Amino acid sequence: MDTTFVKGLQVIEALATHPQLTGVTELAKHLGLTKSNAHRLLQTLVACGYVRNLEQSGKYELTLKLWELGAAVVGRLDLKTVAVEYMERLCQLSGETVHLSVLEGTEVIYLDKVDSPHPVRAYSRVGGRAPAYCVATGKALLSYASASLIDQISLELKPFTPYTLTTPNELRNELEKQRQLGYAVNRGEWRDGVCGIAAPIWNAGGHVCAAIGVSGPSDRFKPRNLKLLAPTVVSVAQQISARLGYRPQRETAAATAGVAELAASAA
Template identity: 85%
Template sequence: MDATFAKGLQALEALAANPNLSGVTDLARHLGLTKSNAHRLLQTLVGCGYVRNVEQSGKYELTLKLWELGAAVVGRLDLKTVSTEYMERLCQLSGETVHLSVLDGMEVIYLDKVDSPHPVRSYSRVGGRAPAYCVATGKALLGYASPALIDAISLELKPFTPFTVTTPNELRSELEKLRQVGYAVNRGEWRDGVCGIASPIWNAGGHVCAAIGLSGPADRFKPRSLKQMAPSVVSVAQQISARLGYRPREDGAQMSELAAKAA
């Protein structure tokens, strides 16, 4: 690994996460660099257009170049654009917060969300991350991930709440159930008292590319409620998949079978 390049990326992450680290001294301390090395690193980032020097303040801030790069990737996926109307519809139908997530290594990233109208709802932010094995959208994605990734995650299982899946057998059992019924459930495994349900989204190439799900407080996500929510979540995931060009079989029977099981 190129150490200098890695420090540059760490500097970008630090500036994005904490604006208070915008001075040379603070950033040097945060990255474990000398002030001269931190200054040289910042000047390189300025020259590349990722950082700007705030005049007469001695401070530095990020430009929008990182956002432009991220937006270009999302734009190529076209997933967010296609999903928006379905997410809004699912929120109106269920009254709960809707998440659109993608898998990034062992974590999910929340690509988009529609907030519940309820005053008490689950907290999350677009761009936020969560351990994939702890949340419903993550499980929906892991159900079709590579065996190598499942093996790697199985070695890293740790409890966040009393309900977190912590053994490889439990995880594999959950993923097998997802593949059978078409949806995954989070029973307060990431944040105590916050539950969810999600279903995978397939792309035109026949691969799971994202997941859509609902989340909210546990008292609104009891077993009976989850059973009632499941058909809508599975149906919306199927509709988005179809819009992305996914065709499971010529007669579409596979999707119908999953929707029937969810019901």
């Protein structure tokens, strides 16, 4: 291992995490380096464009070069490419059809899917659309949508089955509940007899960019089954989010529990 290179990385990490601008003496003390060693590392990083020296104060700070590199990496991450292995795993764990969806206007579009091995399963097609307020992935996305979009959808509510949400209050209450739980449920609201559960996926910018969910016939999606499946769905969404660069400030209890559930199920 190149110890000089490692020390350089430690300097970068220290500058990134220290709450205030840092001088040579303080940095050397923090990292257990000699002042001459710390100064030499800082000068190398300055020459490479990763650090700048604020000459008036003698302090050092990071430039935006690391951010530029990170943004380039994030920009190459393709949602479908990242999500596919997690979709396949979720299908294996649940035995149900898995969907990856994004929001477009008031509808969801199915970007990708992995079919259930069961002969009786949810029917859908990649590129297909559904009213966002009627399906689990759509409701997971709407839980974090703008108030103006929710207002727009509230004016377009219409029943597709006896279970469809048809009033603005029902929709808003449902979305608030889902936001607290960390996942959304479809109780046969789009197609009678087809249910689902989904969780939002977050990107590196801290925004919900997609949703992943499972769906199938209602006789396999009883309330107890949905409750048992929820932590696994949330955990898979959380892992995809992490691969996309999302770093949450705090996690819901459901998401935290989901990590343990997924690990136990995969073991």
